[in-house]
Structures are given as C-alpha cells and as structure tokens.
Amino acid sequence: xxxxxxxxxxxxxxxxxxxxxxxxxxxxxxxxxxxxxxxxxxxxxxxxxxxxxxxxxxxxxxxxxxxxxxxxxxxxxxxxxxxxxxxxxxxxxxxxxxxxxxxxxxxxxxxxxxxxxxxxxxxxxxxxxxxxxxxxxxxxxxxxxxxxxxxxxxxxxxxxxxxxxxxxxxxxxxxxxxxxxxxxxxxxxxxxxxxxxxxxxxxxxxxxxxxxxxxxxxxxxxxxxxxxxxxxxxxxxxxxxxxxxxxxxxxxxxxxxxxxxxxxxxxxxxxxxxxxxxxxxxxxxxxxxxxxxxxxxxxxxxxxxxxxxxxxxxxxxxxxxxxxxxxxxxxxxxxxxxxxxxxxxxxxxxxxxxxxxxxxxxxxxxxxxxxxxxxxxxxxxxxxxxxxxxxxxxxxxxxxxxxxxxxxxxxxxxxxxxxxxxxxxxxxxxxxxxxxxxxxxxxxxxxxxxxxxxxxxxxxxx
Numbered sequence: 001x002x003x004x005x006x007x008x009x010x011x012x013x014x015x016x017x018x019x020x021x022x023x024x025x026x027x028x029x030x031x032x033x034x035x036x037x038x039x040x041x042x043x044x045x046x047x048x049x050x051x052x053x054x055x056x057x058x059x060x061x062x063x064x065x066x067x068x069x070x071x072x073x074x075x076x077x078x079x080x081x082x083x084x085x086x087x088x089x090x091x092x093x094x095x096x097x098x099x100x101x102x103x104x105x106x107x108x109x110x111x112x113x114x115x116x117x118x119x120x121x122x123x124x125x126x127x128x129x130x131x132x133x134x135x136x137x138x139x140x141x142x143x144x145x146x147x148x149x150x151x152x153x154x155x156x157x158x159x160x161x162x163x164x165x166x167x168x169x170x171x172x173x174x175x176x177x178x179x180x181x182x183x184x185x186x187x188x189x190x191x192x193x194x195x196x197x198x199x200x201x202x203x204x205x206x207x208x209x210x211x212x213x214x215x216x217x218x219x220x221x222x223x224x225x226x227x228x229x230x231x232x233x234x235x236x237x238x239x240x241x242x243x244x245x246x247x248x249x250x251x252x253x254x255x256x257x258x259x260x261x262x263x264x265x266x267x268x269x270x271x272x273x274x275x276x277x278x279x280x281x282x283x284x285x286x287x288x289x290x291x292x293x294x295x296x297x298x299x300x301x302x303x304x305x306x307x308x309x310x311x312x313x314x315x316x317x318x319x320x321x322x323x324x325x326x327x328x329x330x331x332x333x334x335x336x337x338x339x340x341x342x343x344x345x346x347x348x349x350x351x352x353x354x355x356x357x358x359x360x361x362x363x364x365x366x367x368x369x370x371x372x373x374x375x376x377x378x379x380x381x382x383x384x385x386x387x388x389x390x391x392x393x394x395x396x397x398x399x400x401x402x403x404x405x406x407x408x409x410x411x412x413x414x415x416x417x418x419x420x421x422x423x424x425x426x427x428x429x430x431x432x433x434x435x436x437x438x439x440x441x442x443x444x445x446x447x448x449x450x451x452x453x454x455x456x457x458x459x460x461x462x
Contacts (some may be wrong), residue, residue, distance in 0.1 A: 003258035007417065009232065009306075010154075016191075026054070036392060049090065050084070053085045054082075054085065055083055057081070058453050058461075059080075059081075060454065062074070062077075063453075066451045067406060068406025068413075076107075081097065081098050081123060082096070092301070093310050094124065095340075097123060098119050098122075098355055099119035117218040118171070123148045124151060126147075126151045127148050127149055129147075142173060145170070146168070147168070147169040147172055148203060151184075152164050153165065155209065155248075155250065156250060158226055158344040158345055159291060159344050160225075160227055160248045160342040160437040161209070163343065164184055168183070169181065177211070177212060179211065181210035182207070182209065182210040186203045193286075193341075194242055195326055196323070196326035198236065208227070210225065211225040212225075220253060221254055222253040223251070225248075225251070226247070226249055228246075230245050231245055233293065240280070242276060243275070244275040246275075246341075252266055253342050261301060262297075263297050263299075264295065264297075265295045267406075268291070269291040269340070271287060271341075277337070278332065279333065280333045285333070285334075285336060286336050290314075291313075291315045292312075292314045294312050303373065304364060304369050309363075309366070310410075311362075312361070312363070314360050317358020318331055318335075318354075319331040320401070321401060324357045324358065325341065325354055341357050348361060349419060350435055351419075351454040352391075353453075357402065359392055360395070361416070363389060363391040365387060365389035365390065366388060367387025368387070369384060369385050380427060384423075385424070386421070386425040387425050388418065389418075392416045393414035394414055395444070396412075397412070398410070398411055406447075411442070411443040413442035413443040414442050415440050417440065419436070421434065430459070433459075434455070435453070437455060438451070439451040439452075
C-alpha cells in the first residue's frame, strides 16, 4: 500500500495537487465569510408592524500563496451578496443572493481557467416563525422558533459542522437550558469533501443534530452536541465505493476563570461511523476517531487592551491513510479508520491551513489595539487590531498523511508557522483586513522552502 501511494503521488500532476489545495482554502475562506455575515446580520426580532429592510455586502479581495510544489497561486475575488428581510408580527422571510467572480493569474483556476463565476445563487433563503411570541406571554420561561429553508448552522467551535444546508431548524430555551436542533441536506451542485469520487462536483449528504447548553452556572456555559451525517451520493463505480457515514458526539465548556479578563474554551469530540477503504466495495470499515480543543485567553485592562492566548488542538490520525479527505489513497482495507474528519472549519494558520486530522497543533498569539484612544473624524480607530499567531504542527501518526498533499509519510515533524494580521472596522459600513503568514516546513517535507501567504480584503456593507 505504501509503495502504491508513493507511485501515485509521483504520477499525480502538480496542477491536480495544487487545485486540491486551492479547493480546501476556498472552503475555509467561505466558512470565514459565513461567520462574519452571521455577526453582521440579525435575525428574528419581532415587529408588530410591517418591516422591510434590504442591503448588500461587497467584498473585494486579493489572495496569494505558495503551495508545497513551489507554485505561486494568486487570485482576485469580488464577492457580492444582496439581501432582503421582511417581517410582520411573528413571521420573517429572509433571502440573500451570492455572486462571486474570481480571476486567477497564470491560468491557476479550475480546469486551467483564468476567470471563474460562482452564482448567482441563493446563499441563504428561509422562513422563520417565532413560535414563542405566537403561543406564549411576554413573561414566559421558555422560547421557541422554527426556521425552514436554506440556512447557516454551526456546532460548537465549528470543527465538526460549519456551513449552509436546506432543511429545518428548531431553536429555543427551557429556563436555563438553550437548544439549537437542525436537519439539513447539503446544497446541490456544491463540491464534495471527497475530491476523488466521480460525483465530487455535486455532494449529496444529510446532516441531523444540534447543541444543548446550560446557562445556570455563573461565568461558565457547558454544552453537549451531536451530529449524524449520511452520504447519499450515487457514484456508479463498480470497483470502488465512496460512502462515508459518520456520527459525532461532543461536549465542551467555555467561560471566565478566577481573573477578570481570563477566559477559556474546551471542546472534545468522539467520531464513529463507517467509511470505505481504498479499492474496497461491499462492507466498509469502522471509523474510530477523536478530536480535542482547548484554549486560554487573557485581556489586560490597560491602554491598547493587549490580548495573549495559547491553545492546543488534536485530531487523531490513521497510520495507513495517505489522503485525509479522499477515498482514493485513503484507509487500508481490513483496518479501522482512525483519522478524524469533520465537515467544518477552525483557524489553523493562513499558509499551511491544514484540516485538524492526524495533527497535534500548539498555538500561541497576541493582539492589541494600538490606536484605540485616537479620535479623527468618524474613523473608528478603537476597532483597529493588529496581532500575530505562532503554530507548531506535528503528526499524530508519523506514517499517515495530513490534508496538505505535499507532506511525506515517513516523518511526523510538519513544521511551524508565523502569521500576522491587521483588522480594522474603519467605519460602521466599511472594514479592511490584511494578513500574511509564513510556513516553515519540517522534516516531513522534501522541499524545506518557506511557503508565504498574503491577502488583503475590504468589506462594504449597506
């Protein structure tokens, strides 16, 4: 199996590996955009009179990075999202339309294209009924809302699920217990996580799960979460089956510790299920994997409000799996699949940007607001933040692969990365972001050259 993997990697075109790396980055960037939009837009506030609002979110951006094959990839994006919000009494209808134009330098885009259009398409479209407002009195100890349509959901940190799907969501509270339950189907015509399957450009997965949290403990919020995923794609390959069915069971807690400004987050996941191994049909192998996240952050109560943070992330790996997301060159038949794989995203570095699978990551960082006391016109200098992060990467199993297709299989030392960023909410309707990261490959790579990443983007909202 290891010899077969080595031969396949040698024969794989550099463009194919680069495009797989680019697709992973695109999915992560979209997840970041969804989180940002979730913060900016407010859903579900009741209005006794007819209410209509609309606007747009425009995001030009430039991205450049060097992959493990030494190829420099540059891309300019122009992301446009138009939205409308209609509310009356306990009813709400919300729609957001997305169109993204991407221009690649040197024909680095999909299928060697320079210009790529994605959309227009319905990004988020849902109807929401505020059942609590409809059925209860204003002093009730419970609340409930039902949402139907295309909507965004996230579990915990977003590691296991962080995305948009079509279906139903039920949110509410019973005293100190809050819950968010959902059942969603993946959006048609979206790329599948497994790029090796024949139907990779049209995923067909179903997700059901949710989170239950308790807000009865001062300064601490524990939660339980579960996600069930079922793969319903029909690939039509008689020599290889690709189905990946998974269940995730999670628990976590976040809150403030004994010092003002000292906060923490802890989250753990058990993954079970089944997935077909490479060149396997009939009966899939069992999945037995785990993930763990922990972080501490302290905000100093002094001018510029410096923040310092440390964190640790673990996603278990499989010693004989060479490709994390793909069935091809995946797990070896006859062995359990021990590689953790979720359907979400968490920050793991700008340049390497690995999925949390077969990796142990240590993170340390700091940030501050150097101009928070400056007042000039209407510019929001108190919203200007600069910072840096350091990541150290090491494999969980040295013989297995990670999501970066250029990492070797005979050493666990992946390397380290240093990132720098500037985020500034310039005005209430304008923000800018500049980022750069430098990944320094370790002994797991043949090419030990530094891999840089640069990006600049602006967001106009109105």
